[in-house]
Amino acid sequence: MNFLNKIRGRTRVLISENERALHLLKGELKGILGPGDHSLKNGRGSLVIERHNLAIPQFRSVYEKALFDKFPDVVEKHLTVVRTGPGEIAIVERDKLIHAVVGPDERLVLWNEAGPWTWQVVDTVAEPELPAKLQRRLSEAQKAQHHVVIPVTDGSVALLFVDGVLTKVLQSGLHAYWSTGRKVSQKLIDLKRQSLDVTGQEVLTLDRVTIRINLSAEYRVVDPVKATQDVKDFTDTLYRALQLVFRKQLGALKLDQILERKGEVNEEAEAQIKTDMAKIGIEVSDIVLKDVILPGEMREILNKVVTAEKEAEANVIRRREETNATRSLLNTAKVMAENPVMLRLKELEALEAIAGKVDRLTVHNGTGGLMNDLVKLRDDTAA
Template sequence: MKTFLDKIRGRTRVLISENERAVHLAKGELQGILGPGEHSLATMRGTLVIERHNLAQPQFRSDYEKALFDKLPEVAERHLTVVRTKPGEVAVLERDNRVHTVLGPDERLVLWREAGPWTWELFDTEADPELSPKLMRRLGDARQTQQFVIVPVTEGSVALLHMDGVLTKVLEAGLHAYWKAGRTVTQRIIDLKRQSLDVTGQEVLTLDRVTIRINLSAEYRVADPVKAATEVKDFADTLYRALQLVFRQHLGALKLDQILERKGEVNAEAADKIRADMAMIGVEVSDIVLKDVILPGEMREILNKVVTAEKEAEANVIRRREETNATRSLLNTAKVMAENPVMLRLKELEALESIAAKVDRLTIHNGTGGLMNDLVRLRDESAA
């Protein structure tokens, strides 16, 4: 019955639920915003337009937004909330004390008031670009990380923070966060722990024109990260090239025999030059070791022959010396026996005993009597 009467009177009924709002127009003009309930509206000869909005989507998006704020500001103020940021500002928007979204610089967001309550906080990213740890964690938990950069720095390292290509700060170990705010934020991690650098297979031409290969090792640490990162492109590569150049110059001025005699030793002057050069770029070099000197195959064979000849000569000298000592010992023994017949006879008995131990049968042609008589005679002679 109501519907029939409404048609006669040129009206229509519009039902708006609790989770909806509606913008309505008649004859192309904004009439207002409809709240929840049943509304009887004039059809205006079929020109009535109803634009429904679900509050589950709290942002107000409509082609009639500008007209609404210009022609019906009181209606817009009653139903809508506007959040606006300036250049260099960031707004953290909360809905019912929970992070809803983050607005970047120079942005504008229109929200339904009834979808709130809404609160927000503005941050001047130019005056203070760093986020507090508490805010960083809140935004991270809400997955609203699009407006800032997280810089993790591990223990034993530092990070060089650059904003728009300019070095801004040296960050210690920890978790840091910075607003992007329309700028480029980058970081470079510098390891401060002691490290080793190996230079392997470097060819060097000695003073006597022998090509050798050497292996070097150096221990270093970054003492000044700012200098190490800004003075040169790559401080590790700079140290590598310094070791190459200095040791080529140093070893190239020595003969092969001199290098082999001092294998494992590092020239103090060469090491001091490397340390001084690297200290100028903030790198502290401690130990420098010449680990290996590798000879070409032909040179190894020649040196092996030389060593073999030297060892054979040494062995011959030792052999002659021992033979001389043995001969001298025999001569001394002969002199003692010549001067002492009893000693000579005892030696004969020792020899006889040794022979008897090695044979099954021993025949004495002189007889045991003759042997004993000889022993008695020897005893009498020694007594006289």
Template sequence: MLMKLLDELMGRMRFRVQENQRAIVFQNGKLLSIAGPGEHVLPNWRKSLEVVPYDIITGAVFKSPYEKPLFDKLPDVAAKHLSVFRTGRTEVAVIERDGRPFDVLPPDSKLTVWADAGPWSATHIDISTDLRIDPDLLRRLVLAGKMNIITGATVAEGHAGLLFIDGVYVETLEPGVYGFWKAGRTATVKQIDLKRQSVDVTGQEVLTKDRVTIRINLAAEYRVTDPVLAVSAVKDFSDSLYRALQFAFRKTLGALSLDQILEKKVTIDEEAAGKVKADMAAIGVEVLDIALKDVVLPGEMREILNQVVAAEKQAEANVIRRREETNATRSLLNTAKVMAENPVMLRLKELEALEAIAGRVERLTIHNGTGGLMHDIVKLRDE
């Protein structure tokens, strides 16, 4: 308290600056100096002194309206306490603080920091010819969360990444993680799946040659062999394949009758597949397999066909029945001829018949003519 009263009597100001602070000192509104850590005593007649403190640890970046006046009026003092980083028109700079990424400056930028908040370093990168970021640097920036001017892209396994700069194709990227500088130009990566894929065309209506409307379901398997051509030749190559399948099968099946389509269901794919494969090969897509999965008939046509099939099967059954009856009659005729020519065979048949009958009844009385089998048996018994 006594010291404060003494300072006021002597017209001076006493203030303390901590290690984590710096202070800009003004006298009568004019820049006087930048005060470092410690206790300071300065003349303060008529309370002309003003002190503005700054925390250089939490506020390492110097953002102040006094920046330009400091460098203009007190260049040596400003150079001692402040570090300035700048970038050119075609470069970016990675600013590091104590060996760790602190900030990334885009082209034509400036960053002013407190020198004692460092140590500071800057890595300048020319982006005039290549926007790609070194993988090691990219990992460091990602871990530090400094992605403000970075576009990231990941190309998955089994895919090709097409790199476009401002809409112009540049190169094809292998699977991996990539980063590109956002610095006046736009980098985009379009992923193209190179694995085997399938496309289904369901419920496609076709009018046959005999004016029957049917619905067909198609399936095709394909893979991209030239991703650059597949992307540049058409807007959407999968949609192009879908439409090619529609048109090819509609044209092919429309020239056939319903009966021909049903008869050639297994082989009809080959007639349409050739043109589809040739058209798609021209845009970098290899069609591996095409299948006509289903042919769906209208309800009334399905009933008619069921009746036709039932009639055909009934006719086939009648033919088989007649053939078997004929075979049975022919067999009986042959048997009768054998028995007529061989009396012993006839007698054996009679014995078999008697054996079958005797096995089913308790008592059997037989009346037979003198020329019959039983007459012979009696004669044998008498003897």
């Protein structure tokens, strides 16, 4: 058979089931060869065979335009064409599984025999957001090159920007948007209550003492659009507001007033800061002047003043107690002078105290004599 083909100027071409082939004779495209044994003209080796493996479903060939122009019926039989326009995305499926995603203004040519093929065209201008089910399917198929996923945690929102323009405020959850042909970005805003510390701020008081203060404030974002569009950085704006207001408030007071009226200063400053920050969508609460740090020499002077004040207070208390003790003794003496029985009891208590402090007590004239001598001693003293 091969010998006869050579004599007749023909060539045997075998195409398997998983192949298709374009054949050209003398540079002219003749069509597509299906599976089987083909005997083709090959005058002087002018036959060209371009084989395509169906394991690669996409059709690519330098003869694609000639094939579409000359053999539309052959193209319809063997090939599927997926086209998209401006702003469109095509989701191509094979056997109900996502095979490819075709971007805007693109064309994808597939072998029919590698299918079956179905596809869905999405207008990304009219439908910029992906349904949750489609987003999951694309992620599982690892076809996420044409969209962005925006996760928003609980207690937060995300501002969606398309080509630099604020488009939507996204609530907590998982969101996906088509990104082909546009720039999609987001800014995550935490709506939970947060704290801000301002430390080591130097302030010159009215009596020209340089002090350092530490501030603390709690805040939360109530209007994320205002907070991001009216100022560049709302946290930095709050930080600077705390600095300026407290410098102004404390700079108008003397050191003693600051130390004595710390709470009142906080209330005055808090009212102004709350008003200013409410204008940009920030709710401020619990502003506290935590620390007032004095320079070393001023701290020593104040310590000496406090020590002197405390010593003076201690002396006053000591003198008061001594006066009270003396007055108590005088009252006791008056009671004893007016009541002999009370005096006799006190004498017995004294005798008991003396007896408790010596090993031996000798009474020569009896207890009655002892008591009489004590009474006599009292009488002599009274005389």
